[in-house]
Amino acid sequence: MTATAGLMEWVTGLGGLAGLAALVGIIWNVRHGVKADARQASAQEASNKRDTIADRDAQIDQLQEDVSGLRSEVSRLTTLVREQAADIDYEHAYNRALVDHIYRGSPPPPPPRPPRSARTA
Amino acid sequence: MPDSRLPRWARISKATALLVSGYGMAFLVGYGDLTAPSPVIQQTVGPATPSAAYLAIVGGVLGAVGVLLHRWRWEWLAASVLPFALLARALPVWMTIDEAASRLAPAAGMTMAAGLMLLRAVDLWLFACKTGHLAARRRRREAHQGDS
Numbered sequence: 001m002t003a004t005a006g007l008m009e010w011v012t013g014l015g016g017l018a019g020l021a022a023l024v025g026i027i028w029n030v031r032h033g034v035k036a037d038a039r040q041a042s043a044q045e046a047s048n049k050r051d052t053i054a055d056r057d058a059q060i061d062q063l064q065e066d067v068s069g070l071r072s073e074v075s076r077l078t079t080l081v082r083e084q085a086a087d088i089d090y091e092h093a094y095n096r097a098l099v100d101h102i103y104r105g106s107p108p109p110p111p112p113r114p115p116r117s118a119r120t121a
Numbered sequence: 122m123p124d125s126r127l128p129r130w131a132r133i134s135k136a137t138a139l140l141v142s143g144y145g146m147a148f149l150v151g152y153g154d155l156t157a158p159s160p161v162i163q164q165t166v167g168p169a170t171p172s173a174a175y176l177a178i179v180g181g182v183l184g185a186v187g188v189l190l191h192r193w194r195w196e197w198l199a200a201s202v203l204p205f206a207l208l209a210r211a212l213p214v215w216m217t218i219d220e221a222a223s224r225l226a227p228a229a230g231m232t233m234a235a236g237l238m239l240l241r242a243v244d245l246w247l248f249a250c251k252t253g254h255l256a257a258r259r260r261r262r263e264a265h266q267g268d269s
Binding site: 002004005007008009011012014015016018019021022023025026028029030032033034036037038039041044045048049051052055 | 165166167172173176191192193194197198201202203204205206208209212213216242246248249251252253255256257258259260262
């Protein structure tokens with residue numbers, strides 16, 4: 001057999017392999033329920049694509065709703081954290097006043113709590 | 122199908138007439154090589170190697186019948202094997218171009234036919250992948266909806 005004949009056989013063999021690959025693809029395709037008729041397969045593809053797009057739109061709507069809910073939750077939590085940070089600052093200030101009172105050896109009563117500002121009240 | 126969105130006249134002329142004639146020609150390539158083998162190829166490869174010819178005959182018939190009966194998977198199989206059968210037929214001619222420059226045109230013509238057939242095969246492979254994935258996704262979605 002000449003080298004060209006060998007090459008020709010190789011290319012033909014590749015054709016056989018491509019045919020086998022197509023056969024495997026056909027089995028996979030049939031198992032997924034794709035229609036055998038070309039026109040029905042096209043219609044099925046278009047219908048599946050429409051469903052996929054509708055699903056995606058619904059998912060996007062749901063995600064936007066989730067994002068909106070999360071934003072308002074984050075905003076609420078941010079306000080709460082600010083209020084609690086202000087409470088902590090207020091308590092720290094009063095603690096320092098009490099510690100000063102004790103270190104100075106002042107008699108009771110302890111200093112009164114300073115009035116809370118409108119923001120921290 | 123890749124041609125399903127074409128207007129009706131284009132669908133008939135492109136998707137049916139041209140494809141059937143293309144597959145018919147592929148059949149004739151194989152049939153011609155079996156019944157009256159080319160002396161150029163015989164001189165290059167020695168005794169006839171008919172496997173490419175059989176591949177072209179089977180692919181041509183399967184492709185033409187697939188197009189006529191709208192069985193796209195038959196055509197998919199045919200379009201997958203035919204480029205290689207045609208390329209195998211073109212190779213010996215390419216190999217002997219230095220002996221006679223007049224062989225350039227048939228070699229290029231046969232390679233072009235293989236390339237165009239490969240183009241169709243790629244279209245059909247893409248269509249198969251798309252339909253298969255969409256159908257699989259739909260099945261998963263239906264199974265998910267059935268569970269919940």
